[in-house]
Amino acid sequence: MKKYILVTINLIIITVWLVSCNSSNSTDKEVMSTEANANIVEVSTAQFINSKMELGTLSKQNFNQSIKTNGFIDVPPANKASVSAVMGGFIKKSNLLVGNNVKKGQLLVTIENPDFIEIQQQYLELFEQLNFLESEYNRQKTLFEEQISSKKNFLKATSDFKSAKAAYTGLEQKLLLMNIDPSNVKLGNISSVIPVFAPISGSITKVNTSVGKFMSASDVLLEIVDDEHKHLELVVFEKDVLNVKEGQVIYFQTPENSLKKYKAEVHLIGKSIDEQNRTVRVHGHLENEHEPFIVGMFVEAEIITNSIQKDALPLNAVLEEESNFYVLVLKDKNDDFYKFEKKAVSIGQKTEDWIEILDSENILSDNQILINGAFIPLE
Template sequence: MKYIYIIITLLTVIACKNEEQAHSHENENDVHKDAHITVTQDQFQSEEMALGAIEPQTFNKGIITSGIIDVPPHNKATISSFMGGYITKTPLLIGDQVKKGQLLVSLENPEFVELQQHYLEIAEQLKYLKSEFDRQQILFEEQITSQKKFLKAESDYKRSLAEYNGLRKKLKMLNINPVLVEKGQITSTVNLYSPIEGHVTKVNVSNGIYVAPSDMIMEIIDTEHIHLELAVFEKDILNVNKGQKITFKIPEASSKTFEAEVHLVGTTVDPKNRIITVHGHILNEEETNFIVGMFVEAQIISDSVNKPALPNEAIIEYENANYVLYVKEKTNTNYTFEKVKVTVGLQNESYSEILNPSDLNGKTILSKGGYMLLADEGGGHSH
């Protein structure tokens, strides 16, 4: 009986060990299964997957900044009048293109008439005073009249001449022709003309409204040459130099990246926010359609380095780590992939630096479409 009990005990132990080995073998199969991901050729093509390899890519180091699209000061004109008046004609709207010298707006004011009348009176008076001055000069030289009378005639004439010249300049500033005024042609209307060629960007008036001399009537901008006005913090400005490359985006309007270069670096620091203005020339400006005032996000490139990298699409974030899939085996019908953990360094829009490139050297990488293979919870799976 004792021997039978020993035999039964031994058989039980053996059975348990066999069961444990069976479970262990199953677990090994599960690990092997989870470590590999297989897709068919048809799935590879339908998901538009692609293969690649780790290779050197250029990464830019630079200064992140922001600013606006602007034009040089001489390409922008603010239209106002030297004297107040009532608007009688406004033929232009925002967006209209204007030529240099084109009529922009007309104003009317009784003061324009009074100014011309005063000028005409002074012009007539000047003729008499000039004649009297010439007469007194001759008499004084012939010692017929006194020096006092001569000096008075000279003073009256020169004072009147100065007033005449001042009024003449004022009329020209108002675009009123003094020659026509002296012929008796007096107008109550003043016309303002465009000093530059460009587009109307602001109109602040309408017919019948009164504008004071300090009021801006409209604004005209010539967009023939636009540029970047960037704000760089004081701590970064010593790394900015003329000729450096700039990459920038218009985040509200496009995802495309544009290029410019540093043309001028400001020489003074704004005391309030400690920034310096950097002026950048836009490359291929004729191919763009920017509007003055657009907000830009930019990077001034101060250095460039080559690093081993992979496309951003090849890197899969999974369980708080980054992985890539490489081809473990390829047959006529299937691709078998295995995942490798990677450490990411520098990044740009298209590529990421791989800090452990030796783990991927010589391997064919799944550069596109890998996210779907690791997306499901629970790790690798067969497709």
């Protein structure tokens, strides 16, 4: 009896082992079958509709030939001002900060220097002497014409008068440059302080002063930029510059907002090459000057030099796997399912919406391709 039970158990174990082996072989066959059909994808009609899939074919799309370059946002030279004083001195008043807006003629800073007093004194003294010297000149002229006085006396009076007048005129112009009203000096109003006014309207971009600091005539006190007319200043290499023409479209972006592209147009092309780096400056007008760009902001740009039509598919129609690219080509369909074949393709240029398909052997020509909803994971 025990022997029978043992034999029975052994038979059961053997049977289970045989079934397990058969099952394993079956699985292997199924895996091999799946791998053999890995390029065939079936989608039910319900899945096709629910996933909003769409069929399409290769179409002709414009692809741009371009020159990639970089540069910065700038303004015309007339819209930038480096403010200096005519004469050096100590800063007495300076209330402006970077970012403050100023109007042309607005007071920026005041400068104090004892030398200003001396200039005004010299001007006032010459003003007082000029009346006497002019009278003496006229008197000697009359005496000389009547042959009463010698020519020597007349020439000396003439020289004294004209020299004093020249010095007087020069000091008067110097006072005007120092923003001192000569008429006030003639009234005896002498000041050791001179004002410095804004030469243009705009925003303060640099402040190099502080109260009590001595600034020489060559020092820049402040810098002002009027950004009402911003433009692009691009740098193009010598090898590319002959392909750049006025009127060509420029697309550019800033590192701060690399997802958004802005548009400009080539307006001027430099006529000389920078000998140091063999580049040429290209000036571009912005499509919208009121974008919130900051003068000096770095940009990456693309100058469109030509446009060619090529076979293309929407970006969503192409799948990238390990540096290879694939599309799903319709092989068969009926009321219940769509059958697609996964085909490898070669690609060319890309735009924001399209990708060039290099289909030299016309493998995809006239075939329907899944262009929307391709490669959506199906449960």
